[in-house]
Amino acid sequence: MNEIYLDNSSTTKxxxxxxEIVEKTMAEDWGxxxxxxxxxxxxxxxxxxxxxxxxxILKVKDQEIVFTSGGTEANNMAILGTALANRRAGRxxxxxxxxxxxxxxxxxxxxxxxxxxxxIPTDEEGRLDLTFLKENLNDDVILVSxxxxxxxxxxxxxxxxxxRLVHELAPQALYHVDAIQAFGKYxxxxxxxxxxxxxxxxxxxxxxxxxxxxxxxxxxxxxxIIYGGGQNGGRRSGTENxxxxxxxxxxxxxxxxxxxxxxxHLYQLRDHLIExxxxxxxxxxxxxxxREGAPQIVNAAFTGVGAEVLLHTLEDHQIYISAGSACxxxxxxxxxxxxxIHAPKEEMGSSVRFSFCETNTIExxxxxxxxxxDVLPKLRRYQAR
Amino acid sequence: MYDTFLLKxxxxxxxxxxxxLFEDALAKKVREALRxxxxxxxxxxxxxxxxxxxxGEWDEEETIDALQHxxxxxxxxxxxxxxxxxxxxxxxxxLAYMKEEHSKKEETFKVKTRRxxxxxxxxxxxxxxxxxxxxxxxxxxxxxDVHRPDVLLDVEVRDEAYIYSRIIPGPGGMPxxxxxxxMLCLSGGIDSPVAGWxxxxxxxxxxxxxxxxxxxxxxRAKQKVVDLAKLVAKYSGPIRLHIVNFTDxxxxxxxxxxxxxxxxxxxxxxxxxxxxFARERGDLGLVTGESIGQVSSQTMQSLLCTxxxxxxxxxxxxxxxxxxxxxxxxxxxxxxxxxxxxxxDCCTIFVAKHPVTKPNLNMxxxxxxxxxxxxxDLLQTAIETTEVMTVTAD
Numbered sequence: 001m002n003e004i005y006l007d008n009s010s011t012t013k014x015x016x017x018x019x020e021i022v023e024k025t026m027a028e029d030w031g032x033x034x035x036x037x038x039x040x041x042x043x044x045x046x047x048x049x050x051x052x053x054x055x056x057i058l059k060v061k062d063q064e065i066v067f068t069s070g071g072t073e074a075n076n077m078a079i080l081g082t083a084l085a086n087r088r089a090g091r092x093x094x095x096x097x098x099x100x101x102x103x104x105x106x107x108x109x110x111x112x113x114x115x116x117x118x119x120i121p122t123d124e125e126g127r128l129d130l131t132f133l134k135e136n137l138n139d140d141v142i143l144v145s146x147x148x149x150x151x152x153x154x155x156x157x158x159x160x161x162x163x164r165l166v167h168e169l170a171p172q173a174l175y176h177v178d179a180i181q182a183f184g185k186y187x188x189x190x191x192x193x194x195x196x197x198x199x200x201x202x203x204x205x206x207x208x209x210x211x212x213x214x215x216x217x218x219x220x221x222x223x224x225i226i227y228g229g230g231q232n233g234g235r236r237s238g239t240e241n242x243x244x245x246x247x248x249x250x251x252x253x254x255x256x257x258x259x260x261x262x263x264x265h266l267y268q269l270r271d272h273l274i275e276x277x278x279x280x281x282x283x284x285x286x287x288x289x290x291r292e293g294a295p296q297i298v299n300a301a302f303t304g305v306g307a308e309v310l311l312h313t314l315e316d317h318q319i320y321i322s323a324g325s326a327c328x329x330x331x332x333x334x335x336x337x338x339x340x341i342h343a344p345k346e347e348m349g350s351s352v353r354f355s356f357c358e359t360n361t362i363e364x365x366x367x368x369x370x371x372x373x374d375v376l377p378k379l380r381r382y383q384a385r
Numbered sequence: 386m387y388d389t390f391l392l393k394x395x396x397x398x399x400x401x402x403x404x405x406l407f408e409d410a411l412a413k414k415v416r417e418a419l420r421x422x423x424x425x426x427x428x429x430x431x432x433x434x435x436x437x438x439x440x441g442e443w444d445e446e447e448t449i450d451a452l453q454h455x456x457x458x459x460x461x462x463x464x465x466x467x468x469x470x471x472x473x474x475x476x477x478x479x480l481a482y483m484k485e486e487h488s489k490k491e492e493t494f495k496v497k498t499r500r501x502x503x504x505x506x507x508x509x510x511x512x513x514x515x516x517x518x519x520x521x522x523x524x525x526x527x528x529x530d531v532h533r534p535d536v537l538l539d540v541e542v543r544d545e546a547y548i549y550s551r552i553i554p555g556p557g558g559m560p561x562x563x564x565x566x567x568m569l570c571l572s573g574g575i576d577s578p579v580a581g582w583x584x585x586x587x588x589x590x591x592x593x594x595x596x597x598x599x600x601x602x603x604x605r606a607k608q609k610v611v612d613l614a615k616l617v618a619k620y621s622g623p624i625r626l627h628i629v630n631f632t633d634x635x636x637x638x639x640x641x642x643x644x645x646x647x648x649x650x651x652x653x654x655x656x657x658x659x660x661x662f663a664r665e666r667g668d669l670g671l672v673t674g675e676s677i678g679q680v681s682s683q684t685m686q687s688l689l690c691t692x693x694x695x696x697x698x699x700x701x702x703x704x705x706x707x708x709x710x711x712x713x714x715x716x717x718x719x720x721x722x723x724x725x726x727x728x729x730d731c732c733t734i735f736v737a738k739h740p741v742t743k744p745n746l747n748m749x750x751x752x753x754x755x756x757x758x759x760x761x762d763l764l765q766t767a768i769e770t771t772e773v774m775t776v777t778a779d
Contacts, residue, residue: 312600382639382735 003076003318004364008204009151009181009297009355010322015206015254018247021046022208022268033240034231044240050249057256058198058215059189066214066235067245071201074214075145077225077236078176078197079106082143083115084223089172090140092116094133096157096225097340098126098150103178108146119145122340125288126155133162137169139163144175148182152337152353153287154297156182163194174220180204180212184255185263196220204246206357207251211244242371262358266295269356269365273298273364276369280376284347286338298354301347305379310352313379317371322353388614390437390452395557401661410560410588411435411457417622418451421778429638432501436464450529454620456586458555462539469546472507472515472625479516479540480523482548493530498540505542512540521717556737558642559588561622566590568663569672569698570655571614571626573606576674576703577611578720583702584672585621586739592666593776594659595704599778601735606728611776616720619778627662628772631655635735641755645737648682649744650753652691661768668699676706693746707779 005013025046031039032045051062059351065091068074083093095107097262111117118136121129126144137144143180144166146157158179162166165174167349176197179188183198184205189242196218215237255262279281282303287293302310307323314321334348343351354368394411406757411437414427414772419426429436438450445463452461453588467478486495496516498509500539507515516538517529529535541547571593595610607628618624638650658669675683682691692699703711713722753760 265679308603309601312603316600382636 001318003320004360004362004368005320006354006356006364006368007320007322011203012206013249014120014203014208015251017250017254018207021246021250025057029242031242033242034229042211045239046242046246049254050245051247053253054200054213054215057252060191061218063233064215064218065347066216067248068212068214068236068242069210069241070203070212070228071178071199074201074212075100075102075176075178076106077147077214078142078199078222079103079110080225081114081145081222082174082176082197082220083110084225085221085249085280086142086172086174087115090142092136092138092142094118094120094136094139094144094173095157096120096122096146098122098152098337099100099147100151100178100180100230101336103145103147113263116140122155124335124341124343125286126150126153126341127288128157128162130158130161130165134165134169137165137173139170139172141166141173142172144170144173145178146176147178147180148188149185149198149294149297150287150307150337152182152297152335153299153341154181154294155337155341156292156294162192167194170205174222181294181297184252185266187259190215190217197222202248202251205251205255208244208247210241213250218267249329256296263295263342265358267291269360269362270295270298272362273354273365273369275284276365277372280324280369280373282376282380284341284377286323286341286347286351290312296356299351300354301343301351302376302379303350304383304385305350305376307350307352309379310350310375313375314368314371317375319368319371322355323351387465387727388439388443389464389466390439390448391462391464391547392435392437392458392555393450393552394435394457395459398563399706402495407457407560408433408435410563411455414455414457414560414562415452416620418455420556420692422447422451424448444574453553453555455560455665456558456588456620457560459557461555462549464547464549466618467546467661469502469505469542475512475540475542475546476516476519478546479548480519482550483520483527483538485518486550487536488524488526490527491526492535493533494527494538495529495531495534496520496534496538496540498542500542502543504568509542512542514539539771542779550735556586556620558586561585561588561620562590564588565669566592566666567670567672568659568666568668570609570626570659571595572607572674572676573613573724573726574674574709575715575721575724576676576679576711578617578724579714579718580672580674580700580702581617581624582620582714582718583718584700585617588706591621591624591672592627592663593618594627594629594655594662594666596629596655596658598635599630601632601635603728605726609723609726609728611774612723613720614776615778616718616723620718623775625666626774626776628774629655629658629767630746630770631767634760634767637756637763639735639758642752644735645741646744646749646752647735647737647740649687649690649749650756652682652687653694653749653753654760656691656694656699658764658767660697662771663697668697670700671695672700672702674703674711675701676703676711677707680741681742684742686745689740690744690746690749691720701755 029042031043033044051065054065055062138150163175166173174196177195178199180201196217198215203209224235284301286299310325338348463481469475481485496513498512500509506689536550538550547566567589571577581591597607614624614626
């Protein structure tokens with residue numbers, strides 16, 4: 001029995017081409033990109049290539065790409081760096097309640113340091129309250145940070161609309177978008193859409209872990225948060241992770257190859273799973289309906305079944321899903337997103353996430369549904385009473 | 386600097402004719418503990434004392450830490466070895482030591498000499514007096530107090546003189562392996578690792594049994610128990626860990642018995658299985674982390690019910706401890722941080738909202754008659770499918 005991996009929003013399997021280039025940059029072109037000699041030049045070539053690939057995809061300049069150790073660092077650089085650079089211009093930061101901890105935690109730290117933080121409320125499907133946003137945008141706002149695609153329920157933020165409001169009503173503010181679940185699933189054009197800062201992680205799109213970048217618009221004032229040898233044009237010091245960056249470039253290019261077919265396929269998987277789940281009793285599906293939601297994520301509560309128990313039961317059938325967001329399972333606190341969308345308490349403890357990639361198949365979804373139909377009655381029979 | 390430790394042991398000293406057995410066991414355990422760290426160590430037994438001579442790439446902190454994990458050691462004394470060809474060379478060595486170690490603050494001191502080398506021309510009383518006099522003159526910050534000194538300087542005159550004034554506390558207890566073996570019921574909680582540590586401290590070799598209930602408990606919960614066993618093994622030596630799959634028994638009880646009795650009945654079957662492995666291993670008792678009244682399954686009535694299935698003695702070293710006291714020990718021995726990792730264990734799933742707190746043994750036994758059809762087979766399967774591993778400290 002083959003395994004069915006439906007946890008692609010936690011991480012993805014690196015692609016063959018990614019493996020090859022990672023190996024090549026470790027076995028052959030292992031030089032330090034900053035070295036003056038040929039080895040250095042050979043290694044630097046990979047950085048330039050990846051920057052070009054990413055810049056072409058986003059339709060921005062190569063110099064606006066700053067490589068980081070992944071999504072978390074990109075978010076930290078965007079948030080802390082903006083606050084450091086613009087702290088005299090204003091003190092207010094706006095964000096949503098459904099952000100990943102890699103955004104909400106640096107924001108919380110800034111609150112400790114005296115910044116004013118306002119949380120944009122969301123409705124039951126994860127839609128932002130744009131009226132609240134409008135009312136709270138003013139000259140004191142230096143940063144607005146929202147995700148593009150929510151990591152737990154796949155809710156999509158209308159980033160172009162948010163950007164328009166931000167630049168109209170808060171002229172000093174930078175707009176940061178955490179696109180870690182969106183890059184590779186949406187065509188994103190930061191300059192046209194008015195996004196100043198955009199975070200991306202490599203391992204969510206079949207790239208290597210420890211790779212990622214922050215797009216920094218050339219007009220945005222952002223202080224570095226890591227200092228040293230001045231790599232990345234001084235914006236992020238530290239010898240570049242050449243294998244990671246090379247892999248990131250390959251992964252990004254692959255993600256946008258045959259893009260529309262892939263997205264259609266993901267929506268088919270999603271629609272098929274949702275349809276099947278709707279026919280099972282006691283299932284509540286979270287997030288936005290149809291094509292309003294992201295193509296790769298389905299979040300569902302199975303009433304009366306503990307999320308972890310369901311996860312391990314499916315694991316026995318070699319089906320891998322996640323309970324809450326994988327990065328935060330070590331904490332017992334409730335899911336930030338489910339809290340933000342006002343999910344009832346009993347749904348919080350029984351919600352799991354299925355997340356796809358383009359290699360998943362309809363047959364895999366069918367088998368997952370079969371297993372669910374098979375195990376749910378037993379799991380529901382044995383529960384705390 | 387020094388390169389020798391004198392190990393003080395308390396209770397072993399009073400074990401009469403068995404004394405050498407205990408000393409041999411201690412020396413053996415010390416050697417085992419030191420084998421895991423860098424450096425070369427010679428462990429010797431001389432005149433009722435155990436010495437560790439260190440050489441090579443040894444690190445002071447690492448060595449003391451290793452010795453602090455050997456039960457039976459009450460005190461660890463870093464020893465300076467100085468020449469004692471004559472009183473003058475002894476005196477010079479002692480004064481140099483006192484100036485290095487005790488010149489910082491106003492303190493009282495006393496010299497206590499033992500003269501093993503009877504060739505030395507002065508008696509121990511004379512050496513005490515002369516050294517005391519010379520130290521007083523050389524160290525103006527020190528005064529004599531022979532009743533309650535801040536600094537007790539021990540001087541042992543042998544072929545060379547061994548001097549020490551610092552005693553680093555050891556863990557106490559008795560060397561593991563001198564008191565038989567016992568089967569610890571190990572959960573992922575705070576209490577059971579502490580209970581195992583306490584019994585091991587009395588010289589008992591530890592085996593352990595853990596019950597997991599996949600998919601209701603995760604692979605991580607199991608790994609957590611293995612990690613806890615590793616931490617206890619740092620004191621107790623290797624632990625033979627039995628991992629029993631308890632799911633089917635648990636679900637069967639759930640189906641057949643009153644829900645509020647689930648936990649008690651479940652624990653009774655756990656004890657039965659643990660006892661089975663204890664007998665298989667030749668263990669002389671079971672060990673649990675129970676403490677009276679801590680939870681509903683640990684009231685006096687509940688303990689009576691779980692105890693009733695065992696014929697081996699069940700040792701409960703934490704029986705009179707408050708939770709806070711147990712937490713304190715677990716922090717001290719380093720198991721706390723692992724114990725509080727939040728993974729379900731099989732006692733917490735299916736827990737009734739109102740479990741019985743005063744179960745009656747007759748009623749429990751009557752409930753268990755509903756299990757008669759399948760329980761023996763299920764027990765047999767659980768025993769046969771048990772995974773056994775030897776867990777050693779990292």
